[in-house]
Amino acid sequence: MSTTLSLDGRPIPFTPGQTIMDAALAAGIYIPHLCHNPDYAPHGSCRVCMVGVGGRLVSACTTAALDGMTVESNTETIQSTRRSIVQMLFVEGNHVCPACERSGSCQLQAVAYYVGMLSPHFPQFFPQRPVDASHPDFMIDFNRCILCELCVRASRDHDHKRVFAVSGRGLASHLVIDSPSGLLGDSHFAASDRAAQVCPTGAILPKHRGYEQPIGQRLYDQAPISVVGDLRAQPGGE
Amino acid sequence: MLSREVSDVSAKPRVATASLCGCFGCHTSLLDIDERILQLVDLVDFDRSPLTDIKTVGDCDLGLIEGGVANTENLEVLRAFRRHCRTLVAVGACAVNGGVPAMRNALALRECLEESYVRGVGVYHPGIPRDPEIPLLLDRVHPIHEVVKVDYVLPGCPPSADTLWTFLTAWLSGQPIAFPYTQIHYD
Structure with missing residues (x-):
């Protein structure tokens, strides 16, 4: 049975069970997202993939596609909501791009x-968060999480290791590491883990290298993410 | 609105610039417009700016602020710019969100000063400077929009010469400001 939804007026075929995000990705249409990675179960936490369905905003990565559904994505209203969400992500952490x-x-x-x-527009939180450099191969900068x-x-x-979890509630939510000391170096984390490769920001970074690509030749220097695709979808990965 | 609203149409718009808690990289980037600076001096008059060495800001159409607010002198200069400039623009990462200097915000001011002037490597005559000539540091570095109303922002560390040129030419001609993808970056 062929099922179709309408995304910004364009008919998009999908198979029942797919989400709006799955259908859009399969059709080559970019809906911005941060916590979504097709290799893992949808999470719906970053809220960047908000789309309009029936006059409400829903996250495309966790909403099932339905036959005949009308979805709005690339409108100024929705882009401006996404912009506010991203601005809040920036002010909640310490995202110092020139030093990352x-x-x-x-x-x-x-x-x-x-x-x-x-600009991040909202007042900066300037939270106090540590950097964990205890692991020989990787570091975690919690400021960027x-x-x-x-x-x-x-x-x-x-990896079937459960090295990471989120602890706390609301503003106190933070990433924790499963080790007696709470440090990455005392955990079962290894550089070969998939968990080392999936961070969409500079929070989990390999040591002993950095600033390898000159400005102008980096992934998103010349073309937007809607054209280039996700960091993790790049040939060879990171 | 980013309009010049010049009362005397024969007069060239006046532009003032200042570096607060920045590295002058944004000003260097402005000089990096190369020979276009000859066009610029035909189109605008510079008021207070490191380029003119004028020390006080007069009534201006445009104020460009580099750097965040880290000390009492930065505060005074920023407020004077806001009083005198019709349009005030945050130029560069430090003005926009505090930038690299704001990384000290995670530490108490005393810790920072003691690390630099008391416990630092190679420090002799340890002691925190307290000469009245030196502006007092604020406990935190602030983006400029936390202190005054800001009309527009140009991100980048620094914004490229082309970014600054796109902005200046659009502003001068009264056109909407629109940048090609490569001209907006946060680093």
């Missing part, structure tokens, strides 16, 4: 460019 090795190849930054963010839980899902569902 991921800059230029960062999905958070690329999505912010895509939604037209010129947006709680997308991709590392949590990759470690649990692919």
Whole structure:
């Protein structure tokens, strides 16, 4: 049975069971997203993939596609809502792009460019968060964590290690590491883990390298993420 | 609205610039427009700016602010710019969100000063400077929009010469400001 939804007026075929995001990705239409990665169960936490359905905003990654559904995505109203969401992600952490090795190849930054963010607009929280450099191969800068839980899902569902979890509620939510000391170096985390490869920001970074690509040649320097695609979808990965 | 609203149409628009808690990189980027600076000086008059060495800001059509607000002098300069400039623009990462200097916000001011002037490597005559000539540091570095109303922002560390040129030419001609993809970046 062929089923179709309408995305910004364009008919998009899908198979029952797919989400709006699945259908859009399969049709090659970009809906901005940060916590979504097709390799893992949808999470719906970043809210960047908001689309309009029946006059309401829903997250495309967790909403099932339905036959005859009318979905709005690329409208100024929705882009402006997404922009506010991304701005809130920026002010909640400490995202100092000029001092981050991921800059230029960062999905958070690329999505912010895509939604037209010129400044974070809201008052900066300037939270106090640590950097964990205890692991020999990888470091974690909690200042850059947006709680997308991709590392949590990759470690649990692919690596079968459960190295990461999110603890706390609301503003106190934060990433924790399963080790006696709470440090990455004392956990079962390994550089070969999938969890090491899925971070959409500069929060989980390999050590002993950095700023390898010159400005102008980085992933999102010349073309937007809607054309280039996700960081993790690149040939060879990161 | 980013309109010049010049009362005397024969007069060239006046532009003032200042670097607060920045590195002058944004000003260097402005100079990086190369020979286009000859066009610019035909189109505008510069008021207070490191380029003119004028020390006080007069009534201007446009104020470009580089850097965040880290000390009492930054506050004074920023407020003077806001009083005198019809349109005030945050130029560069530090003005927009505090930038690299704001990384000290995670630490207490005393810790920062003691690390630099008391416990720092190679420090002799340890002691936190307290000369009255030195502006007092604020406990935090602030983006400029936390202190005054800001009319427009140009991100980048620094915004490229082309970004600044796109902005200036659009502003001068009264056209909507629109940048090609490569001209907006946060680093």
